[in-house]
Amino acid sequence: RCGPAREPSITWEGPPHLSDSPVLLAVYDVGSLAPLRLSQVARGNGCEVAFVAADSAHAQQMIPVLGRLGRVVNTAGRTEASVVDEVRGLNPAGIITFSEFRIADTVRLAAALGLPYHAPALREAVTNKDRQRERFAEVGLDTVRFCTVTATDQVDAAIARVGLPAIVKPVVGASSRNTTAVATADECRAVVAAALGGIGGPAETAVVLEELLVGMPVEAPWGDYMAVDCVARGDDVRPVFVSSKFALAEPFRERGAYGGQSVV
Numbered sequence: 001r002c003g004p005a006r007e008p009s010i011t012w013e014g015p016p017h018l019s020d021s022p023v024l025l026a027v028y029d030v031g032s033l034a035p036l037r038l039s040q041v042a043r044g045n046g047c048e049v050a051f052v053a054a055d056s057a058h059a060q061q062m063i064p065v066l067g068r069l070g071r072v073v074n075t076a077g078r079t080e081a082s083v084v085d086e087v088r089g090l091n092p093a094g095i096i097t098f099s100e101f102r103i104a105d106t107v108r109l110a111a112a113l114g115l116p117y118h119a120p121a122l123r124e125a126v127t128n129k130d131r132q133r134e135r136f137a138e139v140g141l142d143t144v145r146f147c148t149v150t151a152t153d154q155v156d157a158a159i160a161r162v163g164l165p166a167i168v169k170p171v172v173g174a175s176s177r178n179t180t181a182v183a184t185a186d187e188c189r190a191v192v193a194a195a196l197g198g199i200g201g202p203a204e205t206a207v208v209l210e211e212l213l214v215g216m217p218v219e220a221p222w223g224d225y226m227a228v229d230c231v232a233r234g235d236d237v238r239p240v241f242v243s244s245k246f247a248l249a250e251p252f253r254e255r256g257a258y259g260g261q262s263v264v
Contacts, residue, residue: 021048022093027106029054029099039069084112100174145211155189158209171206180251223247
């Protein structure tokens with residue numbers, strides 16, 4: 001059944017602050033898992049959450065909510081060293097972020113605290129789409145054609161290398177920002193010019209032109225792709241569940257996933 005989700009009725013009695021429980025650091029910002037859900041899952045696994053709130057407007061507005069669900073370390077107006085000192089005092093057992101905008105911050109914080117996370121040397125491959133594709137190709141995981149574009153006079157050469165149809169997306173970005181499918185050379189030039197020039201959205205310093213992968217036809221409202229969620233630590237990668245995806249909205253926007261299995 002599809003339709004608006006209904007939140008369960010929950011009575012909240014304040015943050016757990018269990019002194020004997022392992023502390024999980026959650027670096028919080030736009031795109032994060034809902035704080036209440038994160039807190040529930042952590043408590044269900046015997047952990048206490050400490051939210052590291054970013055200095056963004058969204059995260060700052062959410063601090064009163066975060067404070068009802070766990071401890072809060074506010075990073076606004078502070079040096080990274082002072083944040084590390086405060087967080088170290090919590091003796092954290094682990095660290096995570098669900099905000100793509102805060103992966104780099106989480107990498108640095110984890111390294112400073114000696115916690116398992118992405119290695120600093122891999123940060124660029126995690127956050128930069130062009131470097132990520134290069135790493136995939138290096139290990140034989142992916143052969144999708146792509147080309148990085150930093151100026152409009154590079155578009156024709158990129159099209160010659162990648163082909164059409166294709167996808168234009170930021171080298172570093174999230175939430176489908178400035179991401180558009182293009183079918184013709186003229187359309188590609190216009191979309192790249194708009195992304196680099198900040199027309200209709202934030203200006204990008206670089207975009208990736210990437211081969212468009214076309215899936216098999218599926219019935220509405222489903223998309224022609226799916227999501228596979230995994231938990232990875234080193235070489236140990238374990239699939240958790242597969243989700244169906246709703247069909248993309250124009251120009252190339254995800255509309256979420258549904259259920260714990262795929263309909264494809």
